[in-house]
Amino acid sequence: MDIDSVVIASPSSNARVFHQGAHVEQWTPQGQEPVVWVSQASAYQVGKSIRGGIPIIFPWFNQGRTLGLRPRHGFARTTKWEYLGSRPLPEGGMQATWFFDPTSAQEAEGADLFPYDYALHYRVSCDEALTVELEITNLSDEDFECELAFHTYLQVGDIERTTLEGLDGVEAVNPFISPEHFTQEGNVESLTGIDRVFFSGPNLTVRDEALSRNIQVESEGATNTIVWNPGPEGAAGMSDMGDDEWRQMLCVEAGCIYDNAIVVEPGRTHTLSYRLSTTSL
Numbered sequence: 001m002d003i004d005s006v007v008i009a010s011p012s013s014n015a016r017v018f019h020q021g022a023h024v025e026q027w028t029p030q031g032q033e034p035v036v037w038v039s040q041a042s043a044y045q046v047g048k049s050i051r052g053g054i055p056i057i058f059p060w061f062n063q064g065r066t067l068g069l070r071p072r073h074g075f076a077r078t079t080k081w082e083y084l085g086s087r088p089l090p091e092g093g094m095q096a097t098w099f100f101d102p103t104s105a106q107e108a109e110g111a112d113l114f115p116y117d118y119a120l121h122y123r124v125s126c127d128e129a130l131t132v133e134l135e136i137t138n139l140s141d142e143d144f145e146c147e148l149a150f151h152t153y154l155q156v157g158d159i160e161r162t163t164l165e166g167l168d169g170v171e172a173v174n175p176f177i178s179p180e181h182f183t184q185e186g187n188v189e190s191l192t193g194i195d196r197v198f199f200s201g202p203n204l205t206v207r208d209e210a211l212s213r214n215i216q217v218e219s220e221g222a223t224n225t226i227v228w229n230p231g232p233e234g235a236a237g238m239s240d241m242g243d244d245e246w247r248q249m250l251c252v253e254a255g256c257i258y259d260n261a262i263v264v265e266p267g268r269t270h271t272l273s274y275r276l277s278t279t280s281l
């Protein structure tokens, strides 16, 4: 393993976080299967994103709004962040923090495409829930526009026995199939091979029949939910995912992407937060 990590341990759950990308790699509540999934085939290499966990997507999503931007999903997830330390929380649990600014990204491919002064602060808190919070502060003297997301990989027992509850009536688009927007009707029941963007941040439940649990996803500061599973064909095309692993994962991402990119004014901060917790079925 070429990259370093820390473990955040509390009595009710623990997480492992790599300094490259400030990347939460797994999160496991005591006595449960992991909730945050990571591929057995993931590379842990300098400059390559871990396949799983919670990649931080910034300052553009996928290839960006203008398309063709590299690296895919921005440079924050493959660049080392500064670890500022861990502390116990007054109400119980543990919290660790990281920092990232243009100095961190000096050598990064694509950093020249985002020529602003900014600071990112990231907090990861573990107790009976996992909470991650990202603050983006504009230190330039002009507005900037950026996309951002938590590209969270969730572990499920069987994707074909998993449903998403809480997106009924939300506007959606399948951007790689058609530009037409539509309204989601009812629960999302067919998740194999899905790549769908919803126009509302995630506040939903992943109902997992095989593991007999619900995962609650709550977010603030997001205007999109992105739901992705590569299916068998997508997984076969990825060197860092096993051929059958698509069955055990589902990305439920919170972000502000494409036309929902945020504009941050000078001196202002935008905060994106995401919380995971579980209940038994």
Ligand SMILES: O=P(O)(O)OC[C@H]1O[C@@H](O)[C@H](O)[C@@H](O)[C@@H]1O
Pocket (backbone or CB within 6 Å): 049, 062, 072, 073, 151, 195, 226, 228, 253
């Ligand atoms: O392989 P990457 O760069 O981590 O991206 C994985 C997926 O990320 C998702 O967020 C996108 O919607 C998919 O289109 C993309 O394939």
